[in-house]
Amino acid sequence: MNAQVGDQIVLEGTHLGDSRRIGVIVAVGHPDGSPPYEVRWRDSDRTTLIFPGPEAHITPSGVAAAPR
Known part of the structure; x- marks a missing residue:
């Protein structure tokens, strides 16, 4: 996995009911x-x-994270 400053990182929940987290690097x-x-x-x-x-x-x- 490679990223640049300004990219978004999306963490999907790993358990039922966990929420998705979105952040900016x-x-x-x-x-x-x-x-x-x-x-x-x-x-x-x-x-x-x-x-x-x-x-x-x-x-x-510059690319929005897709809705779940």
């Missing part, structure tokens, strides 16, 4: 765009460092 851990990523979450405006798993996908900047 504000920093990448490596020059090649590989994780970890610093993400500002839309639902809380908090910034966290994540190592995305298989439930995550990247949406390039």
